[in-house]
Amino acid sequence: MRIGLRNLILAAAAVVALAAAGAALFVHLGIYDVAATRQHTRPVFDLLEYAQRRAVSRRAGPAPDLADSRRVQAGARIYSRHCLQCHGAPGIAPDALAYGMTPEPANLVATAREWPAGEIYWVVRHGIKMTGMPAWNRHLSDEEMWDVVAFVMALPQMSPSEYATFDPQARERNAAPAEAAPQPPPMAAAPDRVTPAAIGDIEAGRRAIDGYLCATCHVIPGVVGAQRAVGPPLAGIAGRRYIAGIAVNTPENMIRWLRDPQRMDPLSAMPNLGVSEQDARDIAAYLYTLEDPE
Amino acid sequence: MPDIALRLSPQDGCASMKSFLLRLAPLALLLALAGCGRDAPPVSVAGGDPARGKALVRDFGCAACHVVPGIAGHGSNVGPPLQKMGVRAYIGGVLPNTPEDMVRWLRDPPAVDPRTAMPNLGLSDAEARDIAAFLYTLR
Numbered sequence: 001m002r003i004g005l006r007n008l009i010l011a012a013a014a015v016v017a018l019a020a021a022g023a024a025l026f027v028h029l030g031i032y033d034v035a036a037t038r039q040h041t042r043p044v045f046d047l048l049e050y051a052q053r054r055a056v057s058r059r060a061g062p063a064p065d066l067a068d069s070r071r072v073q074a075g076a077r078i079y080s081r082h083c084l085q086c087h088g089a090p091g092i093a094p095d096a097l098a099y100g101m102t103p104e105p106a107n108l109v110a111t112a113r114e115w116p117a118g119e120i121y122w123v124v125r126h127g128i129k130m131t132g133m134p135a136w137n138r139h140l141s142d143e144e145m146w147d148v149v150a151f152v153m154a155l156p157q158m159s160p161s162e163y164a165t166f167d168p169q170a171r172e173r174n175a176a177p178a179e180a181a182p183q184p185p186p187m188a189a190a191p192d193r194v195t196p197a198a199i200g201d202i203e204a205g206r207r208a209i210d211g212y213l214c215a216t217c218h219v220i221p222g223v224v225g226a227q228r229a230v231g232p233p234l235a236g237i238a239g240r241r242y243i244a245g246i247a248v249n250t251p252e253n254m255i256r257w258l259r260d261p262q263r264m265d266p267l268s269a270m271p272n273l274g275v276s277e278q279d280a281r282d283i284a285a286y287l288y289t290l291e292d293p294e
Numbered sequence: 295m296p297d298i299a300l301r302l303s304p305q306d307g308c309a310s311m312k313s314f315l316l317r318l319a320p321l322a323l324l325l326a327l328a329g330c331g332r333d334a335p336p337v338s339v340a341g342g343d344p345a346r347g348k349a350l351v352r353d354f355g356c357a358a359c360h361v362v363p364g365i366a367g368h369g370s371n372v373g374p375p376l377q378k379m380g381v382r383a384y385i386g387g388v389l390p391n392t393p394e395d396m397v398r399w400l401r402d403p404p405a406v407d408p409r410t411a412m413p414n415l416g417l418s419d420a421e422a423r424d425i426a427a428f429l430y431t432l433r
């Protein structure tokens with residue numbers, strides 16, 4: 001087989017031109033949905049996440065010694081003033097504005113397990129384009145930014161009640177009086193098979209999961225970006241006997257748990273996210289579609 | 295027809311693809327290394343041995359309630375599955391996932407959270423350390 005080089009070049013040019021025209025049309029016609037109510041498609045999400053990680057790691061530098069507990073305390077004060085609103089804290093939900101953001105602001109309690117301090121500092125200092133993460137370089141001093149990093153580095157060792165010692169008001173805002181619970185709960189039989197659609201609207205629940213930032217902490221099948229191991233994975237939650245290890249898995253308990261976890265277990269790191277009754281029903285309906293993986 | 299032409303036979307195609315891939319290999323390796331570079335060794339538990347821990351997980355029947363990667367039988371869905379336990383942020387939803395807290399939890403869960411359904415299995419300190427060491431290999 002013999003192909004003329006000129007023809008080959010022409011063919012390649014035609015392909016490139018067509019692809020460019022297609023891309024231009026895709027953009028011009030506004031086909032990609034920029035609404036924050038929809039998560040990115042999975043390939044776009046994965047690409048952006050990877051690109052962000054690589055870009056940060058390429059630019060970040062080394063970190064000073066951050067073990068000083070005064071640094072952690074100073075960082076905690078700055079965190080509760082400037083970071084908590086979007087990122088939440090152990091046992092504390094973010095403010096309402098964070099719920100509407102796409103990408104969802106990361107839960108930071110386990111970030112330091114994977115991110116070196118230098119990279120966290122870089123993100124605090126420079127922010128990240130088109131994520132809502134601002135650059136703090138003009139508003140915080142270098143030392144203050146490192147204080148925040150020291151606090152984030154200490155988060156993986158911090159229980160919700162330890163965090164409360166740093167920020168008592170946040171805890172009060174969040175806390176509800178705990179209800180009496182059987183201690184421990186009775187040995188549960190396998191949960192009765194429930195009909196998800198009888199509990200709520202499955203598709204609305206799927207969307208509400210994005211709206212309440214569930215993906216920032218749990219692996220949830222069918223939810224783009226839900227790959228964090230802050231809390232337990234939710235695959236198979238329909239057949240799990242206990243909810244959060246403390247309540248028998250019934251739709252009623254699930255809805256109560258989703259609405260106010262710390263009312264059922266005051267020690268839980270899962271915060272009260274202000275989920276409405278209807279949203280809780282819909283989310284529960286979606287969760288009961290997640291049968292055992294095998 | 296110009297003098298320079300591309301002659302493509304099936305064999306040539308294969309060979310050039312092969313050399314292209316070979317040239318890509320170092321790049322792919324670099325990418326793989328960059329990706330793997332972050333994988334620090336599992337968190338170690340003072341006095342804990344992951345291999346002994348794995349045997350203890352089998353002996354104590356942890357799979358009667360949990361799906362445990364690497365343990366024969368698919369485990370049970372009473373409590374949460376334990377995959378990625380080595381990188382999970384919290385233990386039992388209440389304790390930060392540190393080696394000492396893991397040992398504390400394994401030795402007596404209700405002492406940590408009176409509401410938990412996970413019973414005190416009467417593990418010794420040494421047994422709890424071994425099991426904790428095994429759990430930190432799950433990532």
